[in-house]
Amino acid sequence: MSARLTIVSQIETIAAEQQKKLAPLRDDLALADCGLDSLCFAILVARLEDALALDPFAASEEVFFPTTLGEFIALYERQAA
Amino acid sequence: MPFTSDRPPEPASLRTLLAAREGLRLEAPAVRLDTRELLSTTIFGGRRRDFSRKSALIAVKAQIDCARALIELDGIAARLVISPPDFSKEKLESALAQAEVDVVIADDPEPTHLRPVIIPGAPIPSPVDTAPSLKTQWVMPTSGTTGAPKLVAHSLATLLGPATAAPLGPAPVWATFYDIRRYGGLQIFLRACACGAPLVLSDPDEAQGDFLARAQAAGVTHISGTPSHWRRLLMSPEARLIDPAYIRLSGEIADRAILSALRGAFPRAKIVHAYASTEAGVGFEVHDEREGFPAALLDGSGPVEMRLQDGSLRIRSPRTARRYVGRPELALCDAEGFVDTGDIVEKIGDRCFFRGRRAGIINVGGLKAHPEEIEEVINAHPQVRMCRVSGRRNPITGGLVIAEVVLDDAGAGREKEALQGEIMQLCRDRLARHKTPATIRFVPQLDMLASGKMARRHA
Numbered sequence: 441m442s443a444r445l446t447i448v449s450q451i452e453t454i455a456a457e458q459q460k461k462l463a464p465l466r467d468d469l470a471l472a473d474c475g476l477d478s479l480c481f482a483i484l485v486a487r488l489e490d491a492l493a494l495d496p497f498a499a500s501e502e503v504f505f506p507t508t509l510g511e512f513i514a515l516y517e518r519q520a521a
Numbered sequence: 522m523p524f525t526s527d528r529p530p531e532p533a534s535l536r537t538l539l540a541a542r543e544g545l546r547l548e549a550p551a552v553r554l555d556t557r558e559l560l561s562t563t564i565f566g567g568r569r570r571d572f573s574r575k576s577a578l579i580a581v582k583a584q585i586d587c588a589r590a591l592i593e594l595d596g597i598a599a600r601l602v603i604s605p606p607d608f609s610k611e612k613l614e615s616a617l618a619q620a621e622v623d624v625v626i627a628d629d630p631e632p633t634h635l636r637p638v639i640i641p642g643a644p645i646p647s648p649v650d651t652a653p654s655l656k657t658q659w660v661m662p663t664s665g666t667t668g669a670p671k672l673v674a675h676s677l678a679t680l681l682g683p684a685t686a687a688p689l690g691p692a693p694v695w696a697t698f699y700d701i702r703r704y705g706g707l708q709i710f711l712r713a714c715a716c717g718a719p720l721v722l723s724d725p726d727e728a729q730g731d732f733l734a735r736a737q738a739a740g741v742t743h744i745s746g747t748p749s750h751w752r753r754l755l756m757s758p759e760a761r762l763i764d765p766a767y768i769r770l771s772g773e774i775a776d777r778a779i780l781s782a783l784r785g786a787f788p789r790a791k792i793v794h795a796y797a798s799t800e801a802g803v804g805f806e807v808h809d810e811r812e813g814f815p816a817a818l819l820d821g822s823g824p825v826e827m828r829l830q831d832g833s834l835r836i837r838s839p840r841t842a843r844r845y846v847g848r849p850e851l852a853l854c855d856a857e858g859f860v861d862t863g864d865i866v867e868k869i870g871d872r873c874f875f876r877g878r879r880a881g882i883i884n885v886g887g888l889k890a891h892p893e894e895i896e897e898v899i900n901a902h903p904q905v906r907m908c909r910v911s912g913r914r915n916p917i918t919g920g921l922v923i924a925e926v927v928l929d930d931a932g933a934g935r936e937k938e939a940l941q942g943e944i945m946q947l948c949r950d951r952l953a954r955h956k957t958p959a960t961i962r963f964v965p966q967l968d969m970l971a972s973g974k975m976a977r978r979h980a
Contacts, residue, residue: 478753
């Protein structure tokens with residue numbers, strides 16, 4: 441499964457578990473508006489680390505915090521490449 | 522010994538401090554109060570003297586009302602107990618008993634208080650109080666979440682510390698993501714009082730963007746919060762609303778990722794992370810933008826004495842709290858006056874790094890979770906033999922709860938995803954959200970120590 445598919449599927453799983461209503465997951469969707477709160481994002485990053493063996497937030501000195509879904513996915517795709 | 526000669530004289534009360542410095546301005550949604558108004562009005566009608574030499578607990582919802590009560594009653598009440606906004610009813614009852622509270626300041630007359638309640642009203646003019654001040658004891662609970670609250674006794678002097686001189690240059694304008702009823706937030710409130718600076722207070726019902734817009738409109742220059750507060754901000758486009766000159770982090774470990782992310786987002790800001798706790802007081806500030814702190818701080822030359830003992834940081838200073846209120850069986854410090862912070866510190870070369878809490882309390886974005894409490898819930902699942910809950914470092918919330926589970930024979934034969942779902946549902950049904958494990962891993966066994974206790978790794 442690609443990083444993108446894994447991320448989208450994990451977002452949907454976590455939203456269901458946490459009973460959060462998701463906005464349509466488009467690349468230009470602001471993370472702040474997607475329906476997940478910071479605890480949901482924390483869980484997402486932890487599960488993605490397990491599923492993809494990637495933790496882009498810890499891997500580099502220069503961490504930039506993504507603000508849109510597209511930037512979030514790109515952060516993982518860049519590290520996977 | 523530091524702190525003997527260069528301490529400024531202690532202010533008689535918060536009001537005398539405000540009167541001497543002026544400049545304090547409190548801003549809340551739809552409220553803006555300057556020093557003159559704060560000193561010449563009362564929210565207690567004609568009843569301020571009812572607090573004389575009494576033990577009063579402040580349990581109002583709005584931060585601004587708490588701030589006003591502190592300003593009005595310091596020097597009048599014998600004891601002021603500051604109740605945090607999320608205090609449960611059980612904790613409140615316990616605090617009322619432990620602190621021998623005579624009167625409660627609240628927004629409505631809650632019958633379970635079993636104490637007289639005074640409800641703050643609209644401010645009315647009040648003559649300046651010229652009665653002699655007494656040394657009011659300030660009491661705050663520690664941030665632990667289980668059992669009876671531990672109430673920590675401070676005084677205005679221990680909370681203010683020696684750094685009460687007004688800063689050189691233009692006065693800062695402060696804002697804080699903290700609530701002023703937490704030690705970190707109270708520090709900012711008192712700092713604003715001491716140096717005569719405006720302070721923008723948030724409101725629990727206010728969106729982050731509205732708070733930031735208000736802060737920016739007030740000309741905010743100095744902002745404080747936990748690393749989790751700052752991570753939340755950085756993940757929001759609202760970060761662009763502010764352009765602070767000074768960023769302060771405290772209350773959690775400031776790791777390299779958050780320090781460098783803040784540096785990238787706020788290129789002109791000075792970024793400082795500070796160490797403080799309700800019991801130990803303010804320890805130190807780190808100005809070099811690196812995680813951890815210089816090992817040189819342990820050499821006893823600084824204003825605060827610090828040492829490592831049994832792996833944890835110990836602090837002794839004029840800012841450490843005096844004792845716990847109503848709990849004579851608990852010692853706040855050792856025989857030499859050092860407070861064990863419980864924070865595990867590792868010294869590598871000339872730098873010290875925080876490794877976590879001795880007690881293994883997991884800090885999830887400022888909310889605490891005790892592993893044992895969660896293990897108890899998971900262990901209630903019929904096919905779980907044992908489990909170990911621990912913390913895992915997380916770039917968003919600082920820490921996250923995870924679980925390792927050993928199944929019994931019946932469980933071992935079942936489909937793992939279904940079992941994970943059942944265990945998570947069990948946790949969600951019985952625990953606060955942040956305590957539900959983010960991941961559950963099934964393991965064949967868990968290690969045990971010679972003492973018969975489970976080996977724990979405290980993240």
